[in-house]
Amino acid sequence: ETGVTQTPRHLVMGMTNKKSLKCEQHLGHNAMYWYKQSAKKPLELMFVYSLEERVENNSVPSRFSPECPNSSHLFLHLHTLQPEDSALYLCASSQSTGLAGPSYEQYFGPGTRLTVT
Amino acid sequence: AQKVTQAQTEISVVEKEDVTLDCVYETRDTTYYLFWYKQPPSGELVFLIRRNSFDEQNEISGRYSWNFQKSTSSFNFTITASQVVDSAVYFCALKTDSWGKLQFGAGTQVVVTP
Numbered sequence: 384e385t386g387v388t389q390t391p392r393h394l395v396m397g398m399t400n401k402k403s404l405k406c407e408q409h410l411g412h413n414a415m416y417w418y419k420q421s422a423k424k425p426l427e428l429m430f431v432y433s434l435e436e437r438v439e440n441n442s443v444p445s446r447f448s449p450e451c452p453n454s455s456h457l458f459l460h461l462h463t464l465q466p467e468d469s470a471l472y473l474c475a476s477s478q479s480t481g482l483a484g485p486s487y488e489q490y491f492g493p494g495t496r497l498t499v500t
Numbered sequence: 501a502q503k504v505t506q507a508q509t510e511i512s513v514v515e516k517e518d519v520t521l522d523c524v525y526e527t528r529d530t531t532y533y534l535f536w537y538k539q540p541p542s543g544e545l546v547f548l549i550r551r552n553s554f555d556e557q558n559e560i561s562g563r564y565s566w567n568f569q570k571s572t573s574s575f576n577f578t579i580t581a582s583q584v585v586d587s588a589v590y591f592c593a594l595k596t597d598s599w600g601k602l603q604f605g606a607g608t609q610v611v612v613t614p
Contacts (some may be wrong), residue, residue, distance in 0.1 A: 388591065412526070424608050425604045425605065426591070426604040428602065431601065439601060439611055441601075460526065473543075475545075485501065487550075488535060488547045488550045489547070489602065490547060491537075491545035491546075491547075493542060493543050493544040494543040496543070500532050
């Protein structure tokens, strides 16, 4: 399998549930990202992992908890979500260049469409 | 602060017409990168092009072309002879920091009808 894959593609959960989103990249990259895309809002970066270390947490509520066990896998653990968290959650990966060097493009997965009821 | 503005919310064209998508960016950094992505109805963002701030050469790739003008802080995208498969939301994005944070514009929905 190639590129960036995400599972599940669709998820409906109640506000008291706990679920996890999974992302896997097959591109040999060492940086991974979670984005949230809501209707009528620009894409919002949530978390950045570079070399398995979290380097950015963009003021995301604690009900979203990321995990990056290795450079190929990224999870987003969800608990006690709110209806306004319903959105498309996109995972991306890229080469990480640290503090210097060229900026590589990010490759995105197909997303998980999350509905919180 | 970084900002990307895509003023066109939606553009509708008939197949074979050309369509130009505008992107205006703001940054105080001298080194930065600009990107265009396509998001078809399936949801996946597809990378189209990357341009760094020191390379103002325009680029053509098939029916796609990009016009980068630092003087006006614009990075416009033209689809020539549009096709129905070009129907998608197109995002312009700016990157200035080290850790890959992309600042996306709001996107432009392109609708191509036969």
